[in-house]
Amino acid sequence: MRTRVTDMFGIELPIFAFSHCRDVVAAVSRAGGMGVLGALYFTPEELEMELKWIDDHVDGRPYGVDVVMPASYEGADFAAEELVGRLQSMIPDGHRAFVEDLLSRHGVPPLSSDADPGRVLLGWTDATARPQVEVALRHPIALLANALGPPPADVVDLAHARGVKVAALASTPRHALKQVEVGVDVVVAQGTEAGGHTGEISTMVLIPQVVDAVDVPVLAAGGIGNGRQMAAGMALGAEGVWTGSLWLTVEEADTPEMAKQRILAATSRDTVRSRSWTGKPARLLRNEWTEAWESEESPGTLPMPLQFMLVSDALRRIGRSDVSELATFPAGQVIGVTNQVRSTKDVVFGLVEEYAEALERLGRITGD
Amino acid sequence: MRTRVTDMFGIELPIFAFSHCRDVVAAVSRAGGMGVLGALYFTPEELEMELKWIDDHVDGRPYGVDVVMPASYEGADFAAEELVGRLQSMIPDGHRAFVEDLLSRHGVPPLSSDADPGRVLLGWTDATARPQVEVALRHPIALLANALGPPPADVVDLAHARGVKVAALASTPRHALKQVEVGVDVVVAQGTEAGGHTGEISTMVLIPQVVDAVDVPVLAAGGIGNGRQMAAGMALGAEGVWTGSLWLTVEEADTPEMAKQRILAATSRDTVRSRSWTGKPARLLRNEWTEAWESEESPGTLPMPLQFMLVSDALRRIGRSDVSELATFPAGQVIGVTNQVRSTKDVVFGLVEEYAEALERLGRITGD
Structure with a gap:
């Protein structure tokens, strides 16, 4: 598969996997997608250890780090x-x-x-997320993502100076435009069905609006758990998909057993x-x-x-x-x-296989 | 385009258009899709007049009627x-x-x-909707749809005896299974983003689950307003799309000007x-x-x-x-x-054109 996103990162599959678990991040990148480690729960020292481990297990494939720098919060001053x-x-x-x-x-x-x-x-504040950014940028990461709105402009510049691309999550077309203004390279348009912080507009309705609003590539997020959903996200105009909840139940996930x-x-x-x-x-x-x-x-x-x-x-x-x-x-x-435990690699390959089947089926409907 | 739904109704396009406006219903059917008149606001006498008008203006193409027979409500006894x-x-x-x-x-x-x-x-009750059903079945309708859960089994039988197919709206896979049990021919799986009565699960998440749960064809509803969204609905496994809000602003719609x-x-x-x-x-x-x-x-x-x-x-x-x-x-x-007024025919053809473009783009991504 080839989109501006696969070209940008030199990856085979436009599948981005957000996870707090380093094993999942490395496994997705090794399978041809791009793992993105959620830094939130880690102190800077812990994050350093996690990224060192990923560096040692990712076989030179690109991976990313996700931080939370909310555009507004109590105590920002x-x-x-x-x-x-x-x-x-x-x-x-x-x-x-x-x-x-x-x-x-x-x-x-x-x-x-x-x-x-x-x-x-x-890492809910600028003050607590910045040390995480500093740690992340000392590693060979390919992507820095911000989970709550546009990242501070100086953080974008810092990442770009190191050759790191920047992504941000948007739940409205207006958010997406603000992100592009501060220099974001990829917009993750996330529908209300997504886990974690999320807006009100559904993925089906949101993606085409964001794609039409910005010139940078858009990833579809929210409700992407199988290959048909991936195909739907791409049909809406996205150049890749951003997944999250899907990885909570893979073999490699360190999700507590009760939660799994x-x-x-x-x-x-x-x-x-x-x-x-x-x-x-x-x-x-x-x-x-x-x-x-x-x-x-x-x-x-x-x-x-x-x-x-x-x-x-x-x-x-x-x-x-x-x-x-x-x-x-x-x-x-x-x-x-998601109702069975599979290996991360099997899930990635399953997405691609079902994606291909969905496209074949669409071809039969139009007689192509 | 060809799916079990186009075969079932002898239509060229698997595009279903719900509207309270007879002009829109007839125009969609004439354009190759299937208009479905919402009967709710009409007395039986008024409904008779509306359907007579449609019969005279639909050029022999199939159309449907949508009633509301809620599975549960106060005063049902x-x-x-x-x-x-x-x-x-x-x-x-x-x-x-x-x-x-x-x-x-x-x-x-x-x-x-x-x-x-x-x-x-x-028409919110069984008692008030039944006379609407009786009126509808005296006309050459191709489809009787129920907007709130499975229709009563005897109504399904009555429709089938007249050669009329029955559809029902579902917002969970469990609803869909109940509908198939009473003999529904088509399930309209409707995501939370839809207008009118709606559940909590988004279209992106709901459609594949309903498609996997039932053997009858599924229409994707909720968030379908352009050809990319139609392509996404079909990629999720639907055999057609069910649209509604899209038609509130077409030239033919009798929506009050302020609302438009x-x-x-x-x-x-x-x-x-x-x-x-x-x-x-x-x-x-x-x-x-x-x-x-x-x-x-x-x-x-x-x-x-x-x-x-x-x-x-x-x-x-x-x-x-x-x-x-x-x-x-x-x-x-x-x-x-939706941000401009267009004719119903232009909207139908626009959906098909953008649908084809979306498929072409997907083909380029995989190099097919």
């Missing part, structure tokens, strides 16, 4: 050294009590001594767009956590990054407990399509 | 003669006061003497899934009407058919006023793509 403290003081006691009460009611044990204040912000089983069993109705994770709307597995934040007792969610600061310890407590009904995580509607 | 009275008594005074207050605040004049109790139920202008100017973010029209979730143009029902003052919506009974006079009052900020109506996200 605070000095870095006082950022966490000032933000913590902005979280109302009533919200803390709601979270504590929710966990008590479900019998989630408290964390022992290992609350980790260094992780309450993650829930994804395999889930239908496409088992996700919900919710602010309960980060304060911005993100599609998550629907469960008693997301329902609680929609209930009458809910104090409402806080703006980014306060909501995640409020809930980060709670999510870690839940993750270490066996209270599965509260364990939520980003997941797209496409989890209704 | 009430006798027909007491249905309206008993349902009216179930509407709380607080709800009536909320609607009256909303209209007063926006300066909507009261209806003069022409409140029309015969229309408060429309708002649709032409709207973006894909200007719709919302709301229960404020009928009590079941339907995608509508987002405005002060839909916002009011989401506000803190809202008494909440009532179940079908009570909500429409509550608001039907209000919607007619708004429609006759110049208070445009309250004028809501069903519309899909695809209204963000």
